[in-house]
Amino acid sequence: MTQRDWIEKDYYRELGVPPDASADEIKKAYRRLARELHPDANPGDAEAEARFKRVSEAYGVLSDEKKRREYDETRALFAGGGGRFAGGGFPGGFGTAAGPGFDLNDLFGGASGAGGLGDLFGGLFGGRGAGTTTTTRSRRGADVESELRIDFVDAVRGAEVQLRLTSPGRCERCGGTGARPGSTPRTCPTCGGVGLVSRSQGAFAFSEPCRDCRGTGRIIDDPCPECGGEGMSTRTRTITVRIPPGVQDGQQIRLKGQGEPGRGGAPAGDLYVRVHVTPHRIFGRSERNPDDITLTVPVSYPELALGSTITVPTLDSTVTLRIPPGTASGRTFRVRGRGVQRKGKAGDLLVTVELAVPSRLDDKAVEALQSYAEATKDFDPRADLFGGAR
Structure with a gap:
């Protein structure tokens, strides 16, 4: 996910919630839309599948407190809460399309030494000049939510249940490289694989995303036909979920590393499965102690x-x-x-x-x-x- 995406996409509108919506409101909106748009419920409907991907992407950001805060700050800073700049770039000529992995820290330079606005202000006040010494930061994959229904006996005894999950994931055809199988991306000759290039404008010097590689540091000459060079695609997979004995209705089970794959070698997110238990005809669970039947x-x-x-x-x-x-x-x-x-x-x-x-x-x-x-x-x-x- 890129800051460019955050500027151009209104995730709140995608989920149908206001910008000040609570975490519970966001979760409820996502669950409702996910059930309506899930590919299993709309076989062959390309429009529903595309909307499902957008809803999943929006929830992946807004459900994470840190990502949501960064998203809100980014849009407030660059897009005024939802607008986009003329020509699709940043204000003041800060470049064109920022590719996957582009980060605001690349603009502000910070302590990372990546150049950007830090170089601009450094030029004004006698600080360091332009420099490009860091690569695009890795980013942990987003957490994914799903739901599962089991019968009462399996909830009491525990069981292994197969869950069919459709979600964004690493493209299996190219292995996440974005290049057609048999080929590999090459280092961008313009930026040397850094993803940023230095530019001078009068007395000022600053860095901007490389136009040739869109800030990724890589050139893909032969993109993967399945993911179009993104390295990510919507895929359906079957996961074995181990239900512990005594699971209760509405309880969540966490499967570490089974969420959305990370970028740049970062770890994958987690999968949270909410369990729904079908009531038994004659047996129940004690409210005082759920282990008692x-x-x-x-x-x-x-x-x-x-x-x-x-x-x-x-x-x-x-x-x-x-x-x-x-x-x-x-x-x-x-x-x-x-x-x-x-x-x-x-x-x-x-x-x-x-x-x-x-x-x-x-x-x-x-x-x-x-x-x-x-x-x-x-x-x-x-x-x-x-x-x-x-």
Whole structure:
């Protein structure tokens, strides 16, 4: 990504957010657009694929706090918040198209000794003259986000899931060189591979990006037909994502070095995969301790009143559970070690018994219940209810 790109491209407009949007607003806008424009959702739609690339590029800058700050400062300094200069260059004749890797430090010179405006002001105040001693800086690749849906059992036990990812990456055909396979870029003879050339204008001397190599320090005589000499292309790859046991819905998994490739030998960014867990039909996760699995089991009144031993399912098999006589509906029992299995510890299965009332009774059952009601008429389950209200 170049500062020239930052000046000419409005990443906020690309994502449909205002310049003062929060990080969460930017993330939500990106996720919505990525789902709509993803090549898998729009097979054969070249326009949607191109927009997907632009949205990914915009998010790669605005999601990184440091890159976003540099982007805002660059546009405020050179483009007045979104305009572009006549002729596509910098103000005051600072050159033409700045190629990949061009950095503002090349203009200001700083402590790097790269010349630029530092040389201009040095000429005015007796400082050093023009000089070009540094090459284009390497730049770490942008982080990439994706989403993945798994079932409840895989979330509890852990699994390896294949993720198909479409994102900007190093061109596989040329290996990122930008040159057609079998050929190699050559050092620019004009700048000697530095990417900057010195120029004098009256009493002033300053450096500007080399026009012949566009500031890259390299000349590609035979560009790669796939990436057009950029060394980057949109590619689809399959990545194995290891889901740890006990992952929760909405949790992110970081895959180091699986993001956008770096420039100039810099490391690649990271891939962040947000996991969505499909709810299970009967099992759940405890809010107090996600390593505990929850289960509600319907039971009859005699099983609660007289006590019983019942069989309940687990994720692996079944277990027996003893219900003591006089158990109230809603009571929860703990079955040790039948929850999430992690290294060194295991969660439990929390079984809540719930009274199930028949919707219809035959004459024999009605007669039996009436006899029971008569036999227990001295028992008032609401005896403390009215006393507590006073």
